[in-house]
Amino acid sequence: MSEEIKLMKGNEAIAHAAIRCGCDGYFGYPITPQSEIMETLMEEEPWKTTGMVVLQAESEVGAINMVYGGAGSGKKVMTSSSSPGISLKQEGISYIAGADLPCLIVNVMRGGPGLGTIQPSQADYFQAVKGGGHGDYQQIVLAPASVQEMADFTVLGFELAFKYLNPVMILADGIIGQMMEKVSLPLFQKRMTDEEIKEKYPWAAYGKPSHRKPNVISSLEIESVEMEKRNQRFQAKYRKIEENEVRFEELECQDAEYMLVAFGTSARVCQKTVELAREQGIKLGLIRPITLWPFPKNEIAKYTSQVKCFFSIEMNAGQMVEDVRLAVNGKTEVAYYGRMGGIVPSPDEVIEFVKTKMV
Amino acid sequence: MKEEIIIAGFGGQGVLSMGKILAYSGLMEGQEVSWMPSYGPEQRGGTANVTVILSDKRISSPILNTFDTAILLNQQSLDKFEKAVKPGGVLIFDGNGISKPPTRKDIDIYQIQATDKSIELNAHKSFNMIVLGGFLKLRPIVKMESVILGLKKSLPERHHHLIPVNENAIKAGMEIINKI
Amino acid sequence: MAIQNIIKPENLVYTKSKILTDIPMHYCPGCSHGVVNKLMAEVIEEMGIQEDVIGVAPVGCAVFIYKFLDIDFQQAAHGRAPAVATAIKRLMPNKYVFTYQGDGDLAAIGTAETIHACNRGENILIIYINNGIYGMTGGQMAPTTIDGMKTATCPYGRNNEVNGYPLNITNLLAILEGTCYVTRQSVHNAGSVRKTKQAILKGFKNSMLGKGTSVIEVVSTCNSGWKMTPEQANNWMVENMFPVYPMGDLKDL
Numbered sequence: 001m002s003e004e005i006k007l008m009k010g011n012e013a014i015a016h017a018a019i020r021c022g023c024d025g026y027f028g029y030p031i032t033p034q035s036e037i038m039e040t041l042m043e044e045e046p047w048k049t050t051g052m053v054v055l056q057a058e059s060e061v062g063a064i065n066m067v068y069g070g071a072g073s074g075k076k077v078m079t080s081s082s083s084p085g086i087s088l089k090q091e092g093i094s095y096i097a098g099a100d101l102p103c104l105i106v107n108v109m110r111g112g113p114g115l116g117t118i119q120p121s122q123a124d125y126f127q128a129v130k131g132g133g134h135g136d137y138q139q140i141v142l143a144p145a146s147v148q149e150m151a152d153f154t155v156l157g158f159e160l161a162f163k164y165l166n167p168v169m170i171l172a173d174g175i176i177g178q179m180m181e182k183v184s185l186p187l188f189q190k191r192m193t194d195e196e197i198k199e200k201y202p203w204a205a206y207g208k209p210s211h212r213k214p215n216v217i218s219s220l221e222i223e224s225v226e227m228e229k230r231n232q233r234f235q236a237k238y239r240k241i242e243e244n245e246v247r248f249e250e251l252e253c254q255d256a257e258y259m260l261v262a263f264g265t266s267a268r269v270c271q272k273t274v275e276l277a278r279e280q281g282i283k284l285g286l287i288r289p290i291t292l293w294p295f296p297k298n299e300i301a302k303y304t305s306q307v308k309c310f311f312s313i314e315m316n317a318g319q320m321v322e323d324v325r326l327a328v329n330g331k332t333e334v335a336y337y338g339r340m341g342g343i344v345p346s347p348d349e350v351i352e353f354v355k356t357k358m359v
Numbered sequence: 360m361k362e363e364i365i366i367a368g369f370g371g372q373g374v375l376s377m378g379k380i381l382a383y384s385g386l387m388e389g390q391e392v393s394w395m396p397s398y399g400p401e402q403r404g405g406t407a408n409v410t411v412i413l414s415d416k417r418i419s420s421p422i423l424n425t426f427d428t429a430i431l432l433n434q435q436s437l438d439k440f441e442k443a444v445k446p447g448g449v450l451i452f453d454g455n456g457i458s459k460p461p462t463r464k465d466i467d468i469y470q471i472q473a474t475d476k477s478i479e480l481n482a483h484k485s486f487n488m489i490v491l492g493g494f495l496k497l498r499p500i501v502k503m504e505s506v507i508l509g510l511k512k513s514l515p516e517r518h519h520h521l522i523p524v525n526e527n528a529i530k531a532g533m534e535i536i537n538k539i
Numbered sequence: 540m541a542i543q544n545i546i547k548p549e550n551l552v553y554t555k556s557k558i559l560t561d562i563p564m565h566y567c568p569g570c571s572h573g574v575v576n577k578l579m580a581e582v583i584e585e586m587g588i589q590e591d592v593i594g595v596a597p598v599g600c601a602v603f604i605y606k607f608l609d610i611d612f613q614q615a616a617h618g619r620a621p622a623v624a625t626a627i628k629r630l631m632p633n634k635y636v637f638t639y640q641g642d643g644d645l646a647a648i649g650t651a652e653t654i655h656a657c658n659r660g661e662n663i664l665i666i667y668i669n670n671g672i673y674g675m676t677g678g679q680m681a682p683t684t685i686d687g688m689k690t691a692t693c694p695y696g697r698n699n700e701v702n703g704y705p706l707n708i709t710n711l712l713a714i715l716e717g718t719c720y721v722t723r724q725s726v727h728n729a730g731s732v733r734k735t736k737q738a739i740l741k742g743f744k745n746s747m748l749g750k751g752t753s754v755i756e757v758v759s760t761c762n763s764g765w766k767m768t769p770e771q772a773n774n775w776m777v778e779n780m781f782p783v784y785p786m787g788d789l790k791d792l
Contacts (some may be wrong), residue, residue: 007382007383007392007394025626025630027626032398055625055626058651061619061622062619062622062625062651062652062655065616065619065623065652066622066625066626067626068613068615068616068622068623069613069623069626070626070630072613072627073626073627073630073631075630077626095616099614118398175421175422178395178396178398179393179395179396180392180393180394181393181418182392194631205593205612205613206593206631207590207591207593207610208589208610209590210589210590214605214608214611214612215611216612216613216614218614219614220602220614265421268419268422269420269422272419275419344422346424347420
């Protein structure tokens with residue numbers, strides 16, 4: 001389903017994939033290290049070709065609420081930002097989740113807290129997978145580890161968002177956003193017409209014909225009995241997503257006595273670590289969660305009898321390690337190694353750490 | 360084949376674009392490639408660096424601590440990355456403005472007077488292509504045709520008339536690289 | 540004469556707009572919101588645009604406006620209605636899109652969204668109810684609360700030194716290049732109600748002419764929040780609010 005192989009940055013791949021997959025609107029606000037997404041879109045001028053709207057908003061808050069408005073109209077809409085900007089968007093994401101709206105949010109993470117650093121980080125893991133905004137909600141979180149996956153997950157993200165009427169986040173980091181690799185872009189899909197949207201998304205607020213009741217896009221329900229019912233419906237949806245949408249990749253797991261668990265850039269570092277370890281005769285494997293929520297807990301649990309120690313390797317103070325521990329459930333040892341503040345752990349550091357836990 | 364390269368120097372020396380042309384050249388030959396720049400304010404006025412990997416297998420980590428080849432184009436970059444060359448690896452530096460030349464004995468060190476050559480050729484902007492020529496002389500990891508194709512891919516069309524100038528610069532660079 | 544003989548079409552002098560639903564409005568008796576909601580319904584009906592209009596509801600007393608008008612709605616987060624409306628109109632340019640916001644929503648928490656939507660000249664209609672107080676949360680100070688006016692969070696009266704000055708945001712919006720029609724109206728008597736209806740009609744029409752944003756401020760009463768009878772509130776508004784927020788068009792291109 002692909003065309004010519006190109007060389008581009010992860011951020012650029014997202015922009016091109018969005019245009020190609022029939023995205024109706026992008027609303028954003030510049031922030032390093034992801035500004036190339038909007039810059040690429042503005043350069044491509046898709047409003048002249050596919051009709052896609054691209055708008056630089058007054059703030060991240062403005063942008064996410066534009067996404068709310070677009071999604072409520074049944075349109076395929078997205079935004080992107082980096083950590084501090086994603087914090088600002090949390091109100092809107094909660095409303096989007098609370099109103100059963102589909103959308104794609106890209107977070108090209110940088111080191112925090114606060115203004116922090118523009119260098120790569122994975123410190124927004126908790127925010128992305130445990131909620132972020134207020135209320136009991138979940139967003140599907142996809143963690144690309146290559147430029148190709150930046151393009152692929154843009155397409156996949158929209159598919160999942162509309163399948164479940166739920167926000168989907170691509171959780172990348174400065175490395176994946178800034179690095180250039182080979183990518184084969186998705187084929188062009190036509191944007192849906194207003195007529196097709198009416199037929200396919202009868203819930204959308206596109207203007208009320210006389211034969212139906214008004215469509216109201218809202219997360220508000222004053223009656224707590226009704227609000228509980230709405231929450232139960234959300235939870236049922238989340239269980240279905242957990243059942244159907246877990247994605248992960250395994251590397252050298254079959255005979256692994258020690259197992260790395262890592263996503264995104266950390267997983268790339270860990271691939272190298274596995275190569276080095278195997279050269280040294282260490283039976284090291286790697287599980288790379290692709291969906292961070294839903295988390296591949298059963299897939300990790302499968303290895304608890306075979307593996308002497310799991311290592312959660314992260315570019316943060318140890319966040320995903322909590323989910324690895326829940327998956328392992330005390331059946332074997334779980335350790336964490338990571339770097340913070342924009343530093344990427346090196347394969348050598350990781351292998352040295354693994355050796356400290358070897359019996 | 361796998362070549363892990365770091366190119367570092369001042370912002371404005373064409374470090375990032377040299378890496379880009381190298382990556383595009385690899386792409387033209389169907390190799391796996393990655394290009395990972397230092398990004399943000401570090402680039403402005405200060406030093407810029409880029410890690411380029413060309414490989415016939417899937418590339419694992421795009422960021423590395425050690426390199427097969429280091430192309431270091433100012434003193435700060437030499438100070439920072441001389442130690443990052445793998446034993447038996449290659450270090451290329453431009454002697455212009457260098458007060459403390461590299462000293463390691465377990466690597467091959469080459470000097471290229473690319474700044475002088477670019478002045479001589481009256482082609483200041485081809486500095487990075489002269490360096491690239493020197494590198495390709497030592498490590499012919501991509502063919503010259505692929506580099507020309509790579510230039511075409513990475514340069515905007517309005518600059519395509521400069522390709523012959525760049526080709527000449529690459530050839531000139533091949534002639535002036537010397538082992539220390 | 541028996542009542543059945545009176546209820547005949549030929550005797551009909553007034554009827555509720557078809558766009559108004561049968562759900563009882565929750566607004567306090569005497570509140571201006573009910574009147575403005577009714578005017579919205581009448582204009583939508585008279586223009587025949589029910590199928591082509593999308594409203595954006597605020598947070599505040601008018602949060603449930605979507606229950607009272609029989610049209611499609613999106614309910615926005617507090618202050619964000621102009622951003623929500625921006626995307627709706629950009630993605631469906633052939634639809635009429637309006638926001639309905641109070642002074643807390645539009646002139647405090649949503650100042651950035653309001654100013655920037657107007658500055659971009661979004662082809663939307665903004666209806667802005669200014670009653671100088673936060674009604675829904677129980678009568679706290681608004682950005683538009685006038686000097687000396689008592690509220691739950693300025694119980695001794697608004698004091699410039701402590702609370703700053705009443706924000707006349709409509710004047711600000713009128714100087715922006717992106718707005719085409721900015722007017723200040725009220726609904727406290729029959730004449731003003733008629734004028735406000737004309738303003739709403741013009742605002743809706745503008746949004747299909749590509750001229751930019753239309754803003755209608757309706758200086759309003761909140762007799763509950765002001766702790767007055769509806770009649771006292773009307774009089775108080777005329778005497779105290781109108782000097783600060785004078786009636787009339789600020790811009791009409």
